[in-house]
Amino acid sequence: MQPITEQQIRSSFVNASKGEANRATIPELDHLDWGSLDYLGWTDAKRPGISYVVMHVDGTVRGILLRAAGSGAPTNRKAICVWCEDVKATDNVRMVIAPLAGKAGRDGGTIGTLACAGFACSSNVRRAPSRSEIGDQATAEEREFWTGLRIEGLRERVARFIHQVMRDD
Numbered sequence: 649m650q651p652i653t654e655q656q657i658r659s660s661f662v663n664a665s666k667g668e669a670n671r672a673t674i675p676e677l678d679h680l681d682w683g684s685l686d687y688l689g690w691t692d693a694k695r696p697g698i699s700y701v702v703m704h705v706d707g708t709v710r711g712i713l714l715r716a717a718g719s720g721a722p723t724n725r726k727a728i729c730v731w732c733e734d735v736k737a738t739d740n741v742r743m744v745i746a747p748l749a750g751k752a753g754r755d756g757g758t759i760g761t762l763a764c765a766g767f768a769c770s771s772n773v774r775r776a777p778s779r780s781e782i783g784d785q786a787t788a789e790e791r792e793f794w795t796g797l798r799i800e801g802l803r804e805r806v807a808r809f810i811h812q813v814m815r816d817d
């Protein structure tokens with residue numbers, strides 16, 4: 649993704665009040681490897697039950713605030729992250745809840761999803777394919793294509809979730 653600034657992040661939230669956006673603890677952005685990120689996701693260092701996801705959606709920086717569901721701990725059961733759909737990283741997936749934007753959210757409306765704890769989706773979709781996923785004979789080009797499809801799918805699914813939070817899907 650293209651690098652974004654703290655100011656862009658703070659003004660990007662579609663489902664947080666101005667106060668919440670100002671209170672958000674923003675991670676160190678200067679040394680991030682933006683080229684290997686499809687979205688930026690992090691847990692608030694001061695409020696561990698709250699996390700944020702920010703990405704470019706249709707050319708605009710959009711951010712959402714998420715709350716941990718229940719204890720916020722990963723479930724004991726294996727689960728597949730709805731965003732990266734990685735079949736290997738299944739031990740550390742948890743449910744997060746986004747308040748809906750606008751009045752619907754103020755009235756208590758939310759939408760949930762299963763997502764990788766630590767928001768590791770971008771690195772998950774960039775892992776090398778296993779033999780069962782692409783076979784032994786795959787060329788470098790085929791592997792690259794496989795990874796490209798996964799990156800595209802991840803971006804689409806996170807953008808769709810943000811649209812659902814904004815209620816304009």
Ligand SMILES: [Zn+2]
Pocket residue numbers: 729730731732733734763764768769772
């Ligand atoms: Zn994931």
